[in-house]
Amino acid sequence: MKRCRKIQKELDRYIDGELPTENRLSLENHLKVCAGCRSALEQKREERRQRISALIPKEVPLSTEEILAAIEERVQPIQSAEVITFPTPKKWWAKIKTLSIRPAPAIAFAICLIALGLSLFLPLGKRNPLKEQGIIIEQIESPNTVMIFQSERKDTTLIWIVPHSEDQEAT
Amino acid sequence: MSLLFLAFSCWLTVQPGNAATVRLEWRIIAASHRKGNMDPRLRDIYRDLGTIFNYQSYKLINANQIALSEGQSASISLPGKKQCTIKITHVSTQWVNVQIHITQNGRSTFGTTARLMNGRTLLIGGPSSHTEALIFSLRSFW
Amino acid sequence: MRLKLEKEKMLPTHGYAAKRKLQDEFQEVVETYRERVFQTAYGIVQNMEDAKDITQEVFLKVFEKRDSFKGEARFSTWIYRITVNASIDMLRKRKGRSSVKLEEGVGYEHLKKENSSISSHQPSPFEKTYLDEMRQKIKEAFMKLSPEHRSTLVLREIEGLSYQEIANTMACSTGTVMSRLHYARKKMQKFLAPYWEKVS
Numbered sequence: 001m002k003r004c005r006k007i008q009k010e011l012d013r014y015i016d017g018e019l020p021t022e023n024r025l026s027l028e029n030h031l032k033v034c035a036g037c038r039s040a041l042e043q044k045r046e047e048r049r050q051r052i053s054a055l056i057p058k059e060v061p062l063s064t065e066e067i068l069a070a071i072e073e074r075v076q077p078i079q080s081a082e083v084i085t086f087p088t089p090k091k092w093w094a095k096i097k098t099l100s101i102r103p104a105p106a107i108a109f110a111i112c113l114i115a116l117g118l119s120l121f122l123p124l125g126k127r128n129p130l131k132e133q134g135i136i137i138e139q140i141e142s143p144n145t146v147m148i149f150q151s152e153r154k155d156t157t158l159i160w161i162v163p164h165s166e167d168q169e170a171t
Numbered sequence: 172m173s174l175l176f177l178a179f180s181c182w183l184t185v186q187p188g189n190a191a192t193v194r195l196e197w198r199i200i201a202a203s204h205r206k207g208n209m210d211p212r213l214r215d216i217y218r219d220l221g222t223i224f225n226y227q228s229y230k231l232i233n234a235n236q237i238a239l240s241e242g243q244s245a246s247i248s249l250p251g252k253k254q255c256t257i258k259i260t261h262v263s264t265q266w267v268n269v270q271i272h273i274t275q276n277g278r279s280t281f282g283t284t285a286r287l288m289n290g291r292t293l294l295i296g297g298p299s300s301h302t303e304a305l306i307f308s309l310r311s312f313w
Numbered sequence: 314m315r316l317k318l319e320k321e322k323m324l325p326t327h328g329y330a331a332k333r334k335l336q337d338e339f340q341e342v343v344e345t346y347r348e349r350v351f352q353t354a355y356g357i358v359q360n361m362e363d364a365k366d367i368t369q370e371v372f373l374k375v376f377e378k379r380d381s382f383k384g385e386a387r388f389s390t391w392i393y394r395i396t397v398n399a400s401i402d403m404l405r406k407r408k409g410r411s412s413v414k415l416e417e418g419v420g421y422e423h424l425k426k427e428n429s430s431i432s433s434h435q436p437s438p439f440e441k442t443y444l445d446e447m448r449q450k451i452k453e454a455f456m457k458l459s460p461e462h463r464s465t466l467v468l469r470e471i472e473g474l475s476y477q478e479i480a481n482t483m484a485c486s487t488g489t490v491m492s493r494l495h496y497a498r499k500k501m502q503k504f505l506a507p508y509w510e511k512v513s
Contacts, residue, residue, distance in 0.1 A: 012494065012495070012498060013491070016469060016476070016494075017475070018475065018476050018491075047502065047505075048470060050447055050448070050451055051451055051455075051466075051470060051501070052470055052471055053444075053448065054447070054448035054449075054451035054452055054455070055356050055359070055451070055452070055455060055467070055471060056352060056355070056356060056471055057351065057352060057355040057356075057361070057364065060347060060348050060351045060352070061351075061361065061365060062347065062351060062365055062368055062369070063347075064340060064343045064344050064347055067343050067347065067368065067369060067372050068339065068340060068343060070369050070372075070373070071339070071369075071372060071373050071376050
Protein backbone atom coordinates (compact mmCIF):
# COMPACT_ATOMS: atom_id res chain seq x y z
CA MET A 1 0.00 0.00 0.00
CA LYS A 2 2.76 2.38 0.99
CA ARG A 3 4.66 1.41 -2.09
CA CYS A 4 1.55 2.01 -4.24
CA ARG A 5 1.15 5.51 -2.75
CA LYS A 6 4.78 6.29 -3.59
CA ILE A 7 4.41 4.89 -7.11
CA GLN A 8 1.22 6.82 -7.80
CA LYS A 9 2.92 10.06 -6.79
CA GLU A 10 5.44 9.44 -9.56
CA LEU A 11 2.92 8.60 -12.27
CA ASP A 12 2.66 12.14 -13.64
CA ARG A 13 6.40 12.46 -13.99
CA TYR A 14 6.46 8.99 -15.55
CA ILE A 15 3.89 10.01 -18.18
CA ASP A 16 5.87 13.24 -18.74
CA GLY A 17 8.97 11.13 -19.40
CA GLU A 18 10.87 12.93 -16.66
CA LEU A 19 11.61 10.12 -14.22
CA PRO A 20 15.27 9.22 -13.77
CA THR A 21 16.05 5.82 -15.29
CA GLU A 22 16.35 3.97 -11.99
CA ASN A 23 12.97 5.23 -10.76
CA ARG A 24 11.35 4.50 -14.10
CA LEU A 25 12.53 0.89 -14.13
CA SER A 26 11.40 0.40 -10.56
CA LEU A 27 7.98 1.84 -11.39
CA GLU A 28 7.57 -0.30 -14.48
CA ASN A 29 8.43 -3.41 -12.51
CA HIS A 30 5.77 -2.53 -9.97
CA LEU A 31 3.15 -1.90 -12.65
CA LYS A 32 3.67 -5.42 -13.96
CA VAL A 33 2.38 -6.84 -10.70
CA CYS A 34 -0.05 -4.18 -9.44
CA ALA A 35 -3.43 -3.84 -11.15
CA GLY A 36 -4.40 -0.93 -8.90
CA CYS A 37 -1.46 1.18 -10.00
CA ARG A 38 -2.00 0.18 -13.63
CA SER A 39 -5.57 1.40 -13.34
CA ALA A 40 -4.40 4.67 -11.74
CA LEU A 41 -1.92 5.14 -14.60
CA GLU A 42 -4.63 4.59 -17.19
CA GLN A 43 -6.93 7.06 -15.43
CA LYS A 44 -4.23 9.71 -15.43
CA ARG A 45 -3.62 9.11 -19.11
CA GLU A 46 -7.34 9.41 -19.81
CA GLU A 47 -7.58 12.66 -17.83
CA ARG A 48 -4.71 14.01 -19.84
CA ARG A 49 -6.34 13.02 -23.12
CA GLN A 50 -9.53 14.74 -22.04
CA ARG A 51 -7.60 17.88 -21.08
CA ILE A 52 -5.80 18.10 -24.39
CA SER A 53 -8.99 17.42 -26.31
CA ALA A 54 -10.76 20.24 -24.45
CA LEU A 55 -8.00 22.83 -24.62
CA ILE A 56 -6.50 22.65 -28.09
CA PRO A 57 -8.02 24.60 -30.98
CA LYS A 58 -9.86 22.73 -33.71
CA GLU A 59 -7.90 24.57 -36.41
CA VAL A 60 -5.30 27.29 -36.93
CA PRO A 61 -7.26 30.13 -38.53
CA LEU A 62 -4.23 32.12 -39.65
CA SER A 63 -2.30 31.23 -42.78
CA THR A 64 1.36 32.03 -43.35
CA GLU A 65 0.35 34.55 -46.03
CA GLU A 66 -1.97 36.38 -43.65
CA ILE A 67 0.71 36.65 -41.00
CA LEU A 68 3.30 37.91 -43.49
CA ALA A 69 0.85 40.39 -44.95
CA ALA A 70 0.08 41.78 -41.50
CA ILE A 71 3.77 42.22 -40.75
CA GLU A 72 4.39 43.87 -44.10
CA GLU A 73 1.56 46.28 -43.43
CA ARG A 74 2.99 47.28 -40.08
CA VAL A 75 6.61 47.67 -41.05
CA GLN A 76 6.46 48.69 -44.67
CA PRO A 77 9.57 50.70 -45.28
CA ILE A 78 9.92 53.70 -47.47
CA GLN A 79 11.79 52.60 -50.56
CA SER A 80 12.48 55.96 -51.98
CA ALA A 81 11.41 59.44 -51.14
CA GLU A 82 10.99 62.38 -53.43
CA VAL A 83 12.22 65.46 -51.66
CA ILE A 84 10.77 68.58 -53.06
CA THR A 85 12.22 71.96 -52.29
CA PHE A 86 9.71 74.71 -52.19
CA PRO A 87 11.00 78.23 -52.71
CA THR A 88 10.57 80.81 -50.00
CA PRO A 89 8.73 83.99 -51.04
CA LYS A 90 10.97 87.08 -51.07
CA LYS A 91 10.99 89.36 -48.05
CA TRP A 92 10.27 93.07 -48.31
CA TRP A 93 13.91 94.11 -48.06
CA ALA A 94 14.62 92.44 -51.40
CA LYS A 95 12.81 95.36 -52.91
CA ILE A 96 15.39 97.89 -51.64
CA LYS A 97 17.70 97.23 -54.57
CA THR A 98 15.15 98.77 -56.84
CA LEU A 99 15.51 102.19 -55.15
CA SER A 100 17.98 104.62 -56.71
CA ILE A 101 20.87 105.43 -54.35
CA ARG A 102 24.26 107.07 -55.06
CA PRO A 103 26.66 104.18 -55.39
CA ALA A 104 29.97 105.15 -53.67
CA PRO A 105 28.81 106.30 -50.25
CA ALA A 106 26.14 103.61 -50.26
CA ILE A 107 28.68 100.89 -50.93
CA ALA A 108 31.06 102.17 -48.24
CA PHE A 109 28.26 102.36 -45.70
CA ALA A 110 27.06 98.93 -46.67
CA ILE A 111 30.52 97.42 -46.21
CA CYS A 112 30.80 98.95 -42.74
CA LEU A 113 27.40 97.64 -41.78
CA ILE A 114 28.24 94.16 -43.01
CA ALA A 115 31.57 94.10 -41.20
CA LEU A 116 29.89 95.20 -37.99
CA GLY A 117 27.19 92.62 -38.36
CA LEU A 118 29.61 89.80 -39.10
CA SER A 119 31.76 90.57 -36.11
CA LEU A 120 28.80 90.66 -33.78
CA PHE A 121 26.67 87.84 -35.01
CA LEU A 122 28.76 85.35 -36.89
CA PRO A 123 31.29 83.16 -35.14
CA LEU A 124 34.68 83.46 -36.67
CA GLY A 125 36.36 80.31 -37.78
CA LYS A 126 34.82 77.07 -38.90
CA ARG A 127 31.22 77.08 -40.05
CA ASN A 128 28.92 74.73 -38.29
CA PRO A 129 27.57 72.30 -40.88
CA LEU A 130 24.67 71.37 -38.66
CA LYS A 131 23.34 74.90 -38.76
CA GLU A 132 23.08 74.65 -42.51
CA GLN A 133 20.88 71.62 -42.26
CA GLY A 134 17.24 71.73 -41.49
CA ILE A 135 15.51 68.80 -39.97
CA ILE A 136 17.03 65.38 -40.48
CA ILE A 137 14.49 62.61 -40.88
CA GLU A 138 16.20 59.50 -39.58
CA GLN A 139 13.43 56.94 -39.95
CA ILE A 140 9.90 56.66 -41.20
CA GLU A 141 7.46 53.78 -40.73
CA SER A 142 4.24 54.01 -42.65
CA PRO A 143 1.95 51.64 -44.53
CA ASN A 144 1.31 54.49 -46.99
CA THR A 145 3.43 56.34 -49.49
CA VAL A 146 5.20 59.33 -48.05
CA MET A 147 6.52 62.48 -49.71
CA ILE A 148 8.96 64.82 -48.07
CA PHE A 149 9.15 68.54 -48.74
CA GLN A 150 11.69 70.97 -47.40
CA SER A 151 11.75 74.74 -47.66
CA GLU A 152 14.66 76.42 -49.39
CA ARG A 153 15.82 77.89 -46.11
CA LYS A 154 15.53 74.41 -44.58
CA ASP A 155 13.61 75.77 -41.62
CA THR A 156 10.46 73.76 -42.40
CA THR A 157 10.14 70.11 -43.37
CA LEU A 158 6.86 68.55 -44.37
CA ILE A 159 6.13 64.82 -44.36
CA TRP A 160 3.07 64.26 -46.52
CA ILE A 161 1.31 60.88 -46.15
CA VAL A 162 -0.47 59.79 -49.30
CA PRO A 163 -3.20 57.19 -48.73
CA HIS A 164 -3.36 54.07 -50.90
CA SER A 165 -6.89 54.71 -52.04
CA GLU A 166 -8.95 57.82 -52.41
CA ASP A 167 -11.33 56.70 -49.68
CA GLN A 168 -8.67 56.04 -47.12
CA GLU A 169 -7.63 58.62 -44.53
CA ALA A 170 -3.92 59.21 -44.39
CA THR A 171 -3.83 61.07 -41.11
CA MET B 172 42.78 66.74 1.23
CA SER B 173 39.23 67.46 2.24
CA LEU B 174 39.48 70.84 0.51
CA LEU B 175 40.61 69.12 -2.64
CA PHE B 176 37.70 66.71 -2.44
CA LEU B 177 35.27 69.57 -1.90
CA ALA B 178 36.67 71.43 -4.86
CA PHE B 179 36.42 68.32 -7.02
CA SER B 180 32.80 67.76 -5.95
CA CYS B 181 31.95 71.34 -6.79
CA TRP B 182 33.59 70.97 -10.17
CA LEU B 183 31.57 67.83 -10.84
CA THR B 184 28.30 69.42 -9.90
CA VAL B 185 28.76 72.51 -12.00
CA GLN B 186 29.85 70.67 -15.14
CA PRO B 187 27.83 72.02 -18.03
CA GLY B 188 25.38 69.37 -19.18
CA ASN B 189 23.10 69.06 -22.16
CA ALA B 190 20.07 71.28 -22.45
CA ALA B 191 17.80 69.72 -19.86
CA THR B 192 14.33 70.66 -21.11
CA VAL B 193 13.04 71.27 -24.58
CA ARG B 194 10.03 73.43 -25.28
CA LEU B 195 7.83 72.11 -28.02
CA GLU B 196 5.15 74.13 -29.70
CA TRP B 197 2.58 71.93 -31.42
CA ARG B 198 -0.38 72.83 -33.58
CA ILE B 199 -3.16 70.84 -35.23
CA ILE B 200 -4.28 72.42 -38.45
CA ALA B 201 -7.12 71.63 -40.82
CA ALA B 202 -6.62 72.57 -44.45
CA SER B 203 -9.55 72.77 -46.79
CA HIS B 204 -10.23 73.26 -50.49
CA ARG B 205 -13.36 75.17 -49.52
CA LYS B 206 -12.95 78.94 -49.38
CA GLY B 207 -12.62 80.38 -45.90
CA ASN B 208 -10.71 82.85 -43.77
CA MET B 209 -7.00 82.49 -43.29
CA ASP B 210 -6.11 82.27 -39.61
CA PRO B 211 -3.37 84.87 -38.99
CA ARG B 212 -1.66 82.50 -36.59
CA LEU B 213 -1.08 80.19 -39.53
CA ARG B 214 0.66 82.64 -41.78
CA ASP B 215 3.78 80.53 -41.85
CA ILE B 216 1.78 77.44 -42.87
CA TYR B 217 0.07 79.35 -45.62
CA ARG B 218 3.40 80.69 -46.80
CA ASP B 219 5.09 77.30 -46.85
CA LEU B 220 2.27 75.08 -48.06
CA GLY B 221 0.74 77.61 -50.40
CA THR B 222 3.45 76.86 -52.94
CA ILE B 223 2.70 73.15 -52.91
CA PHE B 224 -0.99 72.64 -52.38
CA ASN B 225 -4.23 74.18 -53.54
CA TYR B 226 -5.87 74.43 -50.15
CA GLN B 227 -7.93 77.61 -49.89
CA SER B 228 -8.06 77.90 -46.11
CA TYR B 229 -6.21 76.77 -43.01
CA LYS B 230 -7.84 76.56 -39.63
CA LEU B 231 -6.14 76.13 -36.28
CA ILE B 232 -7.90 73.35 -34.39
CA ASN B 233 -5.67 73.17 -31.36
CA ALA B 234 -2.29 74.36 -30.17
CA ASN B 235 -0.18 74.26 -27.07
CA GLN B 236 3.34 74.33 -25.73
CA ILE B 237 4.89 71.56 -23.70
CA ALA B 238 8.22 71.13 -22.01
CA LEU B 239 9.88 67.73 -22.16
CA SER B 240 13.18 66.39 -20.94
CA GLU B 241 15.17 63.56 -22.45
CA GLY B 242 13.25 60.32 -22.12
CA GLN B 243 9.92 62.03 -21.53
CA SER B 244 6.94 61.75 -23.82
CA ALA B 245 3.63 63.48 -24.31
CA SER B 246 0.42 62.33 -25.95
CA ILE B 247 -1.83 64.60 -27.98
CA SER B 248 -5.33 63.77 -29.19
CA LEU B 249 -5.92 64.25 -32.89
CA PRO B 250 -9.27 64.43 -34.65
CA GLY B 251 -10.62 61.09 -35.83
CA LYS B 252 -9.85 59.19 -32.60
CA LYS B 253 -6.13 59.31 -33.22
CA GLN B 254 -3.31 59.89 -30.80
CA CYS B 255 0.03 61.51 -31.47
CA THR B 256 2.83 60.59 -29.09
CA ILE B 257 6.00 62.65 -28.99
CA LYS B 258 9.05 61.36 -27.21
CA ILE B 259 12.37 63.12 -26.73
CA THR B 260 15.08 60.51 -27.06
CA HIS B 261 18.12 62.75 -27.00
CA VAL B 262 18.85 66.36 -26.19
CA SER B 263 22.09 68.06 -27.09
CA THR B 264 23.06 71.70 -27.35
CA GLN B 265 22.50 71.72 -31.10
CA TRP B 266 19.63 69.37 -31.78
CA VAL B 267 16.95 67.24 -30.23
CA ASN B 268 15.96 63.73 -31.37
CA VAL B 269 12.24 63.28 -31.49
CA GLN B 270 10.17 60.14 -32.00
CA ILE B 271 6.66 60.74 -33.23
CA HIS B 272 4.02 58.03 -33.46
CA ILE B 273 0.49 58.38 -34.66
CA THR B 274 -1.88 55.63 -33.57
CA GLN B 275 -5.52 54.85 -34.14
CA ASN B 276 -7.32 52.43 -31.82
CA GLY B 277 -3.99 51.38 -30.41
CA ARG B 278 -2.51 50.51 -33.79
CA SER B 279 0.39 52.49 -35.19
CA THR B 280 -0.43 54.24 -38.46
CA PHE B 281 2.69 56.36 -38.78
CA GLY B 282 6.02 56.74 -37.08
CA THR B 283 9.08 58.85 -37.59
CA THR B 284 12.33 59.69 -35.86
CA ALA B 285 13.67 63.13 -36.64
CA ARG B 286 16.45 65.41 -35.55
CA LEU B 287 15.24 68.94 -34.96
CA MET B 288 17.41 72.00 -34.80
CA ASN B 289 16.39 74.90 -32.60
CA GLY B 290 13.47 76.82 -34.07
CA ARG B 291 12.84 74.42 -36.96
CA THR B 292 9.34 73.22 -37.81
CA LEU B 293 8.33 69.70 -38.68
CA LEU B 294 4.96 69.25 -40.36
CA ILE B 295 3.25 65.88 -40.72
CA GLY B 296 0.09 65.79 -42.74
CA GLY B 297 -2.10 64.13 -45.27
CA PRO B 298 -5.59 64.14 -46.71
CA SER B 299 -8.35 63.30 -44.24
CA SER B 300 -11.04 63.44 -46.95
CA HIS B 301 -11.44 64.48 -50.59
CA THR B 302 -11.48 68.16 -49.71
CA GLU B 303 -9.60 68.38 -46.44
CA ALA B 304 -6.28 67.58 -44.88
CA LEU B 305 -4.95 67.39 -41.37
CA ILE B 306 -1.54 68.76 -40.49
CA PHE B 307 0.39 68.36 -37.28
CA SER B 308 3.05 71.01 -36.70
CA LEU B 309 5.94 70.72 -34.23
CA ARG B 310 8.59 73.31 -33.45
CA SER B 311 11.30 73.01 -30.84
CA PHE B 312 12.97 75.66 -28.70
CA TRP B 313 15.60 75.50 -26.08
CA MET C 314 1.55 84.13 -57.06
CA ARG C 315 2.57 80.51 -57.13
CA LEU C 316 6.29 79.99 -57.61
CA LYS C 317 7.67 77.22 -59.71
CA LEU C 318 8.73 74.12 -57.82
CA GLU C 319 12.07 72.59 -58.35
CA LYS C 320 11.97 68.91 -57.83
CA GLU C 321 14.90 66.86 -56.73
CA LYS C 322 14.64 63.15 -56.74
CA MET C 323 16.46 61.64 -53.81
CA LEU C 324 17.52 58.07 -53.45
CA PRO C 325 17.18 56.41 -50.04
CA THR C 326 19.93 57.46 -47.68
CA HIS C 327 20.78 56.18 -44.22
CA GLY C 328 17.80 58.10 -42.98
CA TYR C 329 15.27 55.78 -44.61
CA ALA C 330 14.49 52.13 -43.91
CA ALA C 331 15.89 49.84 -46.56
CA LYS C 332 13.55 47.41 -48.25
CA ARG C 333 13.28 44.15 -46.30
CA LYS C 334 12.68 40.96 -48.16
CA LEU C 335 9.96 39.63 -45.90
CA GLN C 336 8.90 36.80 -48.13
CA ASP C 337 12.35 35.27 -48.41
CA GLU C 338 13.74 35.79 -44.93
CA PHE C 339 10.80 35.25 -42.72
CA GLN C 340 8.44 32.90 -44.49
CA GLU C 341 10.21 29.79 -43.31
CA VAL C 342 10.06 30.97 -39.70
CA VAL C 343 6.34 31.62 -39.93
CA GLU C 344 5.66 28.29 -41.61
CA THR C 345 7.62 26.36 -39.02
CA TYR C 346 6.17 27.99 -35.92
CA ARG C 347 2.71 29.22 -36.95
CA GLU C 348 0.82 26.25 -35.58
CA ARG C 349 2.86 25.97 -32.40
CA VAL C 350 2.48 29.65 -31.60
CA PHE C 351 -1.26 29.68 -32.22
CA GLN C 352 -1.82 26.45 -30.31
CA THR C 353 0.14 27.72 -27.32
CA ALA C 354 -1.62 31.07 -27.35
CA TYR C 355 -5.05 29.48 -27.70
CA GLY C 356 -4.21 26.91 -25.04
CA ILE C 357 -3.48 29.67 -22.55
CA VAL C 358 -6.14 32.25 -23.39
CA GLN C 359 -8.88 29.88 -24.65
CA ASN C 360 -10.23 32.48 -27.09
CA MET C 361 -9.91 32.32 -30.90
CA GLU C 362 -9.73 36.06 -31.58
CA ASP C 363 -7.29 36.75 -28.78
CA ALA C 364 -5.13 33.84 -29.91
CA LYS C 365 -5.09 35.25 -33.46
CA ASP C 366 -4.05 38.69 -32.18
CA ILE C 367 -1.33 37.14 -30.03
CA THR C 368 -0.02 35.09 -32.96
CA GLN C 369 0.25 38.20 -35.16
CA GLU C 370 1.90 40.11 -32.36
CA VAL C 371 4.39 37.32 -31.68
CA PHE C 372 5.56 37.10 -35.27
CA LEU C 373 5.77 40.85 -35.53
CA LYS C 374 7.95 40.94 -32.40
CA VAL C 375 10.08 38.07 -33.66
CA PHE C 376 10.55 39.91 -36.95
CA GLU C 377 11.40 43.23 -35.33
CA LYS C 378 13.78 41.72 -32.82
CA ARG C 379 15.35 39.04 -34.97
CA ASP C 380 18.69 40.85 -35.03
CA SER C 381 18.78 40.91 -31.25
CA PHE C 382 18.44 37.13 -30.95
CA LYS C 383 21.99 36.18 -30.08
CA GLY C 384 21.56 32.40 -29.82
CA GLU C 385 21.94 32.08 -26.06
CA ALA C 386 18.78 29.97 -26.06
CA ARG C 387 17.20 27.79 -28.71
CA PHE C 388 15.19 29.72 -31.26
CA SER C 389 12.07 27.72 -30.37
CA THR C 390 12.54 28.57 -26.69
CA TRP C 391 12.74 32.24 -27.63
CA ILE C 392 9.55 32.12 -29.68
CA TYR C 393 7.71 30.17 -27.00
CA ARG C 394 8.84 32.73 -24.43
CA ILE C 395 7.48 35.60 -26.50
CA THR C 396 4.23 33.68 -27.02
CA VAL C 397 3.75 32.84 -23.35
CA ASN C 398 4.53 36.40 -22.28
CA ALA C 399 2.14 37.85 -24.83
CA SER C 400 -0.58 35.41 -23.77
CA ILE C 401 -0.12 36.17 -20.08
CA ASP C 402 -0.23 39.90 -20.87
CA MET C 403 -3.44 39.38 -22.80
CA LEU C 404 -4.99 37.46 -19.89
CA ARG C 405 -4.07 40.22 -17.47
CA LYS C 406 -5.37 42.92 -19.78
CA ARG C 407 -8.69 41.21 -20.34
CA LYS C 408 -9.19 39.86 -16.86
CA GLY C 409 -12.75 38.97 -16.27
CA ARG C 410 -13.72 39.38 -19.90
CA SER C 411 -12.93 35.91 -21.20
CA SER C 412 -15.79 33.50 -21.21
CA VAL C 413 -15.71 29.78 -21.40
CA LYS C 414 -17.11 28.95 -24.76
CA LEU C 415 -17.13 25.43 -25.98
CA GLU C 416 -15.48 25.37 -29.39
CA GLU C 417 -17.38 22.91 -31.53
CA GLY C 418 -15.87 20.04 -33.32
CA VAL C 419 -12.97 19.19 -31.06
CA GLY C 420 -12.72 15.48 -30.83
CA TYR C 421 -10.39 12.59 -30.43
CA GLU C 422 -9.04 13.12 -33.90
CA HIS C 423 -7.22 16.23 -32.67
CA LEU C 424 -5.32 14.55 -29.86
CA LYS C 425 -1.56 14.82 -29.74
CA LYS C 426 0.16 11.60 -30.82
CA GLU C 427 2.37 11.23 -27.78
CA ASN C 428 -0.55 11.31 -25.40
CA SER C 429 -3.14 9.51 -27.37
CA SER C 430 -4.21 6.01 -27.99
CA ILE C 431 -6.51 6.89 -30.76
CA SER C 432 -9.06 4.24 -31.43
CA SER C 433 -11.28 3.96 -34.42
CA HIS C 434 -14.31 3.93 -32.11
CA GLN C 435 -16.91 6.52 -33.10
CA PRO C 436 -18.69 8.03 -30.08
CA SER C 437 -22.40 7.42 -29.72
CA PRO C 438 -24.76 10.38 -29.25
CA PHE C 439 -24.78 9.72 -25.51
CA GLU C 440 -21.02 9.57 -25.41
CA LYS C 441 -20.82 12.74 -27.50
CA THR C 442 -23.00 14.64 -25.00
CA TYR C 443 -20.84 13.37 -22.17
CA LEU C 444 -17.70 14.37 -24.02
CA ASP C 445 -19.02 17.88 -24.72
CA GLU C 446 -20.04 18.31 -21.12
CA MET C 447 -16.70 17.04 -19.92
CA ARG C 448 -14.83 19.43 -22.18
CA GLN C 449 -16.89 22.32 -20.89
CA LYS C 450 -16.07 21.35 -17.31
CA ILE C 451 -12.40 20.92 -18.12
CA LYS C 452 -12.30 24.40 -19.62
CA GLU C 453 -14.03 25.81 -16.56
CA ALA C 454 -11.50 24.12 -14.30
CA PHE C 455 -8.65 25.35 -16.48
CA MET C 456 -9.91 28.94 -16.36
CA LYS C 457 -9.57 28.89 -12.59
CA LEU C 458 -5.82 28.44 -12.85
CA SER C 459 -3.43 31.39 -12.78
CA PRO C 460 -1.77 32.46 -16.05
CA GLU C 461 1.53 30.88 -14.95
CA HIS C 462 -0.10 27.54 -14.08
CA ARG C 463 -2.02 27.54 -17.35
CA SER C 464 1.08 28.29 -19.37
CA THR C 465 3.08 25.52 -17.67
CA LEU C 466 0.34 22.97 -18.27
CA VAL C 467 -0.07 23.99 -21.92
CA LEU C 468 3.66 23.85 -22.62
CA ARG C 469 3.91 20.39 -21.08
CA GLU C 470 0.74 18.64 -22.19
CA ILE C 471 -0.09 20.36 -25.49
CA GLU C 472 3.31 21.43 -26.75
CA GLY C 473 5.18 18.49 -25.25
CA LEU C 474 8.10 20.51 -23.91
CA SER C 475 10.39 18.91 -21.33
CA TYR C 476 10.62 20.33 -17.81
CA GLN C 477 13.95 21.94 -18.68
CA GLU C 478 12.58 23.50 -21.85
CA ILE C 479 9.60 24.87 -19.92
CA ALA C 480 11.94 26.24 -17.27
CA ASN C 481 14.02 27.99 -19.96
CA THR C 482 10.91 29.40 -21.59
CA MET C 483 9.38 30.69 -18.39
CA ALA C 484 12.66 31.75 -16.80
CA CYS C 485 12.20 29.62 -13.71
CA SER C 486 13.69 26.46 -12.21
CA THR C 487 12.64 22.91 -13.08
CA GLY C 488 11.53 22.63 -9.47
CA THR C 489 9.08 25.46 -10.04
CA VAL C 490 7.87 23.77 -13.23
CA MET C 491 7.21 20.50 -11.38
CA SER C 492 5.50 22.31 -8.55
CA ARG C 493 3.24 24.27 -10.91
CA LEU C 494 2.32 21.15 -12.89
CA HIS C 495 1.52 19.24 -9.73
CA TYR C 496 -0.64 22.09 -8.40
CA ALA C 497 -2.46 22.65 -11.71
CA ARG C 498 -3.24 18.94 -12.19
CA LYS C 499 -4.32 18.51 -8.59
CA LYS C 500 -6.58 21.55 -8.72
CA MET C 501 -8.23 20.44 -11.94
CA GLN C 502 -8.63 16.90 -10.67
CA LYS C 503 -10.33 18.18 -7.53
CA PHE C 504 -12.73 20.33 -9.57
CA LEU C 505 -13.53 17.53 -12.01
CA ALA C 506 -13.74 14.64 -9.52
CA PRO C 507 -17.56 14.93 -9.03
CA TYR C 508 -18.04 14.70 -12.82
CA TRP C 509 -15.79 11.70 -13.13
CA GLU C 510 -17.73 10.00 -10.34
CA LYS C 511 -21.05 10.89 -11.97
CA VAL C 512 -19.96 9.24 -15.21
CA SER C 513 -18.51 6.11 -13.65
